[in-house]
Amino acid sequence: MPTLQAERNLVTRNPDPMNARASITPHPERRLRLAASMGRGVAVVATAPERTRNRDTHHPFRFDSYFHYLTGFGEPGSVVVIVAGEAPKSLLFCREKDMEREIWDGFRHGPEGARERFVFDEAYPLAALDEMMPKLLADQPALYADIGGDAAWDSRVIGWLNAVRAQVRTGIVAPGEIRDIRRILDDMRVVKDAHELDTMRRAAAISSEAHKRAMRATKPGRHEYEIEAELLHEFYRHGSRSPAYPSIVASGPNACVLHYVENDRLMQAGDLLLIDAGCELEGYASDITRTFPVSGKFSGAQRDIYELVLAAQAAAIAAVRAGNHWEQPHEAALGVLVQGFIDFGLCTGTRDAVLESGDYRRFYMHRTGHWLGLDVHDAGDYKQDGAWRVLQPGMTLTVEPGCYIRPGDDVPEAFWNIGVRIEDDVVVTADGCEVLTIATPKSVADVEALVGTGP
Numbered sequence: 001m002p003t004l005q006a007e008r009n010l011v012t013r014n015p016d017p018m019n020a021r022a023s024i025t026p027h028p029e030r031r032l033r034l035a036a037s038m039g040r041g042v043a044v045v046a047t048a049p050e051r052t053r054n055r056d057t058h059h060p061f062r063f064d065s066y067f068h069y070l071t072g073f074g075e076p077g078s079v080v081v082i083v084a085g086e087a088p089k090s091l092l093f094c095r096e097k098d099m100e101r102e103i104w105d106g107f108r109h110g111p112e113g114a115r116e117r118f119v120f121d122e123a124y125p126l127a128a129l130d131e132m133m134p135k136l137l138a139d140q141p142a143l144y145a146d147i148g149g150d151a152a153w154d155s156r157v158i159g160w161l162n163a164v165r166a167q168v169r170t171g172i173v174a175p176g177e178i179r180d181i182r183r184i185l186d187d188m189r190v191v192k193d194a195h196e197l198d199t200m201r202r203a204a205a206i207s208s209e210a211h212k213r214a215m216r217a218t219k220p221g222r223h224e225y226e227i228e229a230e231l232l233h234e235f236y237r238h239g240s241r242s243p244a245y246p247s248i249v250a251s252g253p254n255a256c257v258l259h260y261v262e263n264d265r266l267m268q269a270g271d272l273l274l275i276d277a278g279c280e281l282e283g284y285a286s287d288i289t290r291t292f293p294v295s296g297k298f299s300g301a302q303r304d305i306y307e308l309v310l311a312a313q314a315a316a317i318a319a320v321r322a323g324n325h326w327e328q329p330h331e332a333a334l335g336v337l338v339q340g341f342i343d344f345g346l347c348t349g350t351r352d353a354v355l356e357s358g359d360y361r362r363f364y365m366h367r368t369g370h371w372l373g374l375d376v377h378d379a380g381d382y383k384q385d386g387a388w389r390v391l392q393p394g395m396t397l398t399v400e401p402g403c404y405i406r407p408g409d410d411v412p413e414a415f416w417n418i419g420v421r422i423e424d425d426v427v428v429t430a431d432g433c434e435v436l437t438i439a440t441p442k443s444v445a446d447v448e449a450l451v452g453t454g455p
């Protein structure tokens with residue numbers, strides 16, 4: 001594999017003197033792997049734009065996941081360029097130092113500081129990008145970019161190509177191809193490296209603590225948003241700066257609304273509470289769902305459905321192993337759920353007939369998991385050449401069967417408004433999987449013992 005000049009110095013210093021451990025940054029090695037896959041050509045990836053919330057207020061900045069994967073650099077207004085070939089090199093374009101702006105908005109590394117700390121071969125002010133890109137693209141066979149996400153960015157990229165084409169009479173040749181950089185990066189991101197797994201383990205541990213805190217705080221007479229506040233408190237106090245997605249705190253009938261986020265209902269004795277919440281830590285998502293009785297004791301029907309979903313989840317987790325394909329955990333969960341639906345009088349017919357007809361979708365309408373990583377629904381194809389993808393060690397995914405029963409004439413009334421989902425995060429290993437979120441209680445006994453025990 002080719003070496004970057006900058007690869008010689010992979011150790012970056014943590015600028016926080018209270019936590020001055022050196023850490024190995026994985027990003028230069030990822031850029032080298034990208035360059036090796038490209039062979040020849042130039043890749044360009046921008047971070048996310050800053051977005052206005054209202055008038056002078058912005059949404060908190062969140063970097064682009066591909067950009068972060070390749071750089072670890074968290075400032076807005078940044079672009080990374082990777083020139084592949086015999087001697088690949090990485091260039092960062094970023095905001096310049098600016099004392100006035102730093103007084104108002106905070107520290108900026110500036111190109112030279114960023115180059116040294118984040119291990120780039122070269123770094124330039126962002127303002128130099130439009131002038132340099134046509135030079136970097138001259139005589140290159142291909143441009144690798146993420147086209148289609150942002151019209152303004154797309155036209156800027158095309159503008160660089162046209163600027164190279166305009167020089168054709170000088171003998172310069174413009175890239176003949178624009179290639180989708182996601183084809184390479186998605187395949188890299190879908191298998192996590194040791195640095196990513198370490199971060200995801202820590203994110204999962206924080207979210208487990210948050211769910212335990214939420215269980216302890218839940219009592220009839222509290223609002224869903226009070227429980228949401230407990231989750232956020234636990235995320236933030238451990239260093240997470242954001243949930244990975246809007247927290248779902250759904251009691252009673254709200255548990256049957258898959259993307260419920262109002263979180264404003266007063267919880268009552270007899271309700272189930274479904275919480276789907278996970279923190280983002282250093283860019284990486286965790287994603288946990290637990291369902292438990294608000295008063296601390298499942299009713300008979302609630303318990304029946306809960307135990308069914310728990311059994312479906314156990315069957316799905318048992319099907320996560322290297323060599324199995326993506327769909328096997330889903331098929332395992334579905335087999336258990338459908339048999340339960342028949343046993344409880346929710347579906348009629350044989351298991352094969354219900355699977356064939358899809359009648360179970362009235363009660364289980366989503367899939368059993370998704371890739372998990374920098375994005376909660378992470379990068380990576382689920383099929384390759386028309387076949388479900390084969391699981392490999394280091395792939396991370398959720399396992400999250402559920403059952404959602406709305407009132408209906410043909411549904412036994414004891415089951416009305418029961419919504420249950422149980423979701424854990426797992427890493428594929430050679431002979432099974434590691435459950436990252438194992439510390440989150442989920443047996444009936446463990447859940448009942450914890451709910452409502454807080455102040």
Ligand code: GLY
Nearest residue numbers: 245276287376400
């Ligand atoms: N929380 C998003 C999901 O479970 O897919």
Ligand code: MN
Nearest residue numbers: 287398400423
């Ligand atoms: Mn999920």
Ligand code: MN
Nearest residue numbers: 276287288423
């Ligand atoms: Mn979830």
